[in-house]
Every structure is written in structure tokens, then in C-alpha cells.
Amino acid sequence: MTSAASPGSGSQSQTLSRGIQALELLAEAETPLSIAELSVGLGVHRSIAYRILRTLEAHSLVMRDDAGRVSAAPGLAALARGVSRDLQSASLPELTVLANELAMTAFIAVWDQHDCVTLVTVEPRHSRTALVQRPGTRHSFTAGAPGIAIQSAVSEEHWNRLAPGQPYREEAKLARQRGYATSHSEVIEGVGSVAVPVQVPGQLPASLSVVYFGPGKDDAGIGARLIESVRQIEAQLH
Structure with missing residues (x-):
């Protein structure tokens, strides 16, 4: 509290x-x-x-x-609509498609001082087991795919200037190579997440993420699908 x-x-x-x-x-x-x-x-x-x-x-x-x-x-x-308005407008259609196609909650997280914060989220229409991810939810950069993906969008040297004292995770280096980040049971036991960085003109990077219960998901396939959506979002922002 x-x-x-x-x-x-x-x-x-x-x-x-x-x-x-x-x-x-x-x-x-x-x-x-x-x-x-x-x-x-x-x-x-x-x-x-x-x-x-x-x-x-x-x-x-x-x-x-x-x-x-x-x-x-x-x-x-009404106040929240003004936060990263262009990013919200560009991402909402893609989030809706992803949530229903993958049957997972999809959301955008943005950089906010020492954490990343959920900006906008969409839950799948016909799933009773989807996780609830409220706008305003904070994610530490030390745990979870959204923060790893945001880290991966900048170099380690640049990160150390932007966020002194916060470690640049090894997982961010791997995500930088393959284009997407993953996490399993880091934030909530039994919950996995896949995230891809979003480059926003004139702003710090954001991330597009999905979350799901349980093991056995095709994280590589999900990552590739999220990369497609991010390309669509970034095309509208540039």
C-alpha cells in the first residue's frame, strides 16, 4: 500500500x-x-x-x-487517454487480434521511471482462464518479459546511462539477439509471458506482451507472431 x-x-x-x-x-x-x-x-x-x-x-x-x-x-x-495517445491508438487493434487469436491477455507496457507500467490491455473474448492485467500494473525490470523486452531495445551501455544502478539482465542480451523475451514463474508462479520491444518515436521503448497460465507453450512461435504485430504498430507510429 x-x-x-x-x-x-x-x-x-x-x-x-x-x-x-x-x-x-x-x-x-x-x-x-x-x-x-x-x-x-x-x-x-x-x-x-x-x-x-x-x-x-x-x-x-x-x-x-x-x-x-x-x-x-x-x-x-479521460486523463489516461492522453498518455501515449498515439501508441494506444496504434496498438489497440493489434492487441485485440492477438488476444483472441492466441487466447491470451495482450498488453502494452511503457517505461515509467524505475519500472514499466501496463498502458493498455485486451483480454480474449471467449476464454475463462485468461489472466487479468489491469492498466497501471507495475512490472519491475528485474522480473518478467515486459521489462526484459524493453531492456533489450537499448544497448547495455545506453541502459546504464538511462537507469543507473539497475542491472542489465542477461536475458535482455538473449532477447536482443532473437527479437523477443520470455519469462516463466518470475512474477507469478505458473505464469509465463512473451514480449517484444516497441520503438516509439521520441520516447523510450515500450513492449508488447502476452501472458498465459502453465507450461508447454510455443514461445518461439508466439514471439514471431508478436514481432509481426509490433511491425504493424511501429509502421503506424512512424
């Missing part, structure tokens, strides 16, 4: 920071939160949590149900 910023945290706006933390808490929560739960998560008195809530409500970023419990509101979706 996200912790509240300390009062002396540099030159940051504490009020703004708490508002953003409230949105992060609501985005991570499986169910709507009460004011009491929100105040505990923020580490502030209920009266302060309530003022933050009222401000976010005024901007349609949160909403309350009949019981007064708080959840994220559609206004957040």
Missing part, C-alpha cells in the same frame, strides 16, 4: 502528493474504500481525507456509492 509523504519531503506539495496517493490507493483496491480506510492508507485524519476526497470528486476523479464508499471515477479514464 502506498504510504503518505512525510511533511518534510523536499519541495513537494504535500496536498497534491496526498491527492495523488489517494488515487493510487483507489486504483490498487479490489473494492471501493471507506473514508476510514482511505484515511488509514494516507496516514491522515479522516477530516483531511474527506477534504481530499471532495476535491477529487469535484474533478470527477473519484465517486461515492450509496453507502459512501469511494472508487475511481470515469474522469481518470
Whole structure:
């Protein structure tokens, strides 16, 4: 759970920071939160949590149900549409085709400071066993195919300048050679992933990924299929 910023945290706006933390808490929560739960998560008195809530409500970023419990509101979706808008527009048709063709959840992950973050995701229409991959989900560069694929899009020397202190994985070197990355049981036991880097003009690289349960998948075949989709996406971005 996200912790509240300390009062002396540099030159940051504490009020703004708490508002953003409230949105992060609501985005991570499986169910709507009460004011009491929100105040505990923020580490502030209920009266302060309530003022933050009222401000976010005024901007349609949160909403309350009949019981007064708080959840994220559609206004957040409007903000999210502006994030890497071209990449979202170019990738959504390919994600939809891939998800239904492979019966796997397909998603785009983008570089965000020390992690990569799911930008947009599509689940297969007729599969009850597909993994749920929510937009906003964070992936460490130390585990999982999305981060390996993003690493593989830059040289080790360039990576060390972009992300000092974060190791350049051996798996990224292999992915750089074959064009796709794989991981198995690194993030969740029994879950595999295949990912391919996406070059976005003027931005840090992203990755196109699919995730699946269990062993025995044709990762090489999946990787080749993802490479085809990435070529289509990149053609629209250039």
C-alpha cells in the first residue's frame, strides 16, 4: 500500500502528493474504500481525507456509492487517454487480434521511471482462464518479459546511462539477439509471458506482451507472431 509523504519531503506539495496517493490507493483496491480506510492508507485524519476526497470528486476523479464508499471515477479514464495517445491508438487493434487469436491477455507496457507500467490491455473474448492485467500494473525490470523486452531495445551501455544502478539482465542480451523475451514463474508462479520491444518515436521503448497460465507453450512461435504485430504498430507510429 502506498504510504503518505512525510511533511518534510523536499519541495513537494504535500496536498497534491496526498491527492495523488489517494488515487493510487483507489486504483490498487479490489473494492471501493471507506473514508476510514482511505484515511488509514494516507496516514491522515479522516477530516483531511474527506477534504481530499471532495476535491477529487469535484474533478470527477473519484465517486461515492450509496453507502459512501469511494472508487475511481470515469474522469481518470479521460486523463489516461492522453498518455501515449498515439501508441494506444496504434496498438489497440493489434492487441485485440492477438488476444483472441492466441487466447491470451495482450498488453502494452511503457517505461515509467524505475519500472514499466501496463498502458493498455485486451483480454480474449471467449476464454475463462485468461489472466487479468489491469492498466497501471507495475512490472519491475528485474522480473518478467515486459521489462526484459524493453531492456533489450537499448544497448547495455545506453541502459546504464538511462537507469543507473539497475542491472542489465542477461536475458535482455538473449532477447536482443532473437527479437523477443520470455519469462516463466518470475512474477507469478505458473505464469509465463512473451514480449517484444516497441520503438516509439521520441520516447523510450515500450513492449508488447502476452501472458498465459502453465507450461508447454510455443514461445518461439508466439514471439514471431508478436514481432509481426509490433511491425504493424511501429509502421503506424512512424
